[in-house]
Amino acid sequence: MTGATQRVADALRDAIEAGTYPPGGALPSSEDLAKAHGVAKVTAQKAVNQLAAEGYLTVVRRQPARVAEGPRRxxxxxxxxxxxxxxxxxxxxxxxxxxxxxxxxxxxxxxxxxxxxxxxxxxxxxxxxxxxxxxxxxxxxxxxxxxxxxxxxxxxxxxxxxxxxxxxxxxxxxxxxxxxxxxxxxxxxxxxxxxxxxxxxxxxxxxxxxxxxxxxxxxxxxxxxxxxxxxxxxxxxxxxxxxxxxxxxxxxxxxxxxxxxx
The missing domain is CATH 3.40.1410.10 (Chorismate lyase-like)
Structure with a gap:
């Protein structure tokens, strides 16, 4: 994972844990996340995929990523x-x-x-x-x-x-x-x-x-x-x-x- 991807993943993780994105709620699109964090769209998508692998997000093709209803404890x-x-x-x-x-x-x-x-x-x-x-x-x-x-x-x-x-x-x-x-x-x-x-x-x-x-x-x-x-x-x-x-x-x-x- 590149430094930029890690930075975005950490920021999103902190936001999820702080309740900024509540369980069941949708994340902004990868394009919007990229603009917000000053990175390429592919970098933002990699960060989203990382959090999905960690159990924080549910990702369905052609739909916005959503915060998992039962976050990993x-x-x-x-x-x-x-x-x-x-x-x-x-x-x-x-x-x-x-x-x-x-x-x-x-x-x-x-x-x-x-x-x-x-x-x-x-x-x-x-x-x-x-x-x-x-x-x-x-x-x-x-x-x-x-x-x-x-x-x-x-x-x-x-x-x-x-x-x-x-x-x-x-x-x-x-x-x-x-x-x-x-x-x-x-x-x-x-x-x-x-x-x-x-x-x-x-x-x-x-x-x-x-x-x-x-x-x-x-x-x-x-x-x-x-x-x-x-x-x-x-x-x-x-x-x-x-x-x-x-x-x-x-x-x-x-x-x-x-x-x-x-």
Whole structure:
């Protein structure tokens, strides 16, 4: 694929994902796309064919290309395991090569009530936030919004987690170094209507639904366990699905003789 074809394909993909061309809607003709993007008609057609191959478009001869009614969904694989590479811990193998769009931000904000409850923080009290917009390499549109909520007393106890540069391994390594033990995590997956801010961040239409993965990080402090962070990752429900393997319990064992064990 030439650079011009890739540029047009990327622009059309971003527009489809942002809702500019809704499911079932027709794209402009190849001639109009060529004029809009300053390329040859054949280049525009190649970009359309590329998106059809990716599952974004349906192409019928002598008819305008249309956005597929059921756009391809990307899977967020949650398999009850945490992984680690040279950068640090990660939880979604599909998103391992992703990176931040723009500079991650830090701030102080009042968390949603359910986040405050998980943190053990009184509702209405501010906590520290760290926000990242994440996407595959080369994408200009965020696919996920990840916000870490950290209680102010925890930041005071572990100042490095409040720094702009938290060092190798990020905040999780700083927690484990400070408390001298391993973190444990628990996730909850839910769905809800997107906020106006999320619609802007993810470039999704108004009234869109989002998938939300809420992960609490807990670590032992003396004889008690402390929730040191809650991370909430939000993504378009129209573009993502949560996938995970089913593990066999010991009661569901299978024997080599070809049937269930007694």
């Amino acid at each position: 990307l899977s967020v694989v949650r398999d009850r395991k945490v992984y680690r590479d040279q950068i640090g811990y990660y939880f979604d193998q599909n998103a391992k090569p992703w990176g931040a769009i723009g500079t991650p931000t830090r701030g102080v904000a009042t968390p949603p009530a359910h986040i405050a409850d998980l943190l053990g923080t009184p509702r209405g009290r501010d906590v520290m936030t760290r926000t990242r917009l994440m996407a595959p390499k080369g994408s200009k549109v965020a696919h996920q919004v990840a916000i870490s909520y950290i209680p102010v007393p925890v930041v005071a106890e572990v100042p490095a987690v409040g720094s702009s540069n938290t060092g190798p391994g990020g905040i999780y390594d700083r927690f484990e170094e400070h408390y001298g033990g391993p973190l444990e995590w628990r996730e909850t997956v839910s769905a809800r209507q997107s906020t106006s801010e999320e619609q802007t961040q993810l470039q999704i239409p108004a009234n869109s639904s989002v998938l939300v993965v809420t992960r609490e990080a807990r670590i032992a402090s003396g004889r008690t366990a402390v929730v040191v962070e809650v991370n909430e990752t939000t993504m378009s429900a129209a573009r993502f699905a949560v996938s995970y393997p089913i593990e066999r319990d010991s009661s569901a064992g299978w024997s080599s003789t070809g049937g269930p064990r007694d």
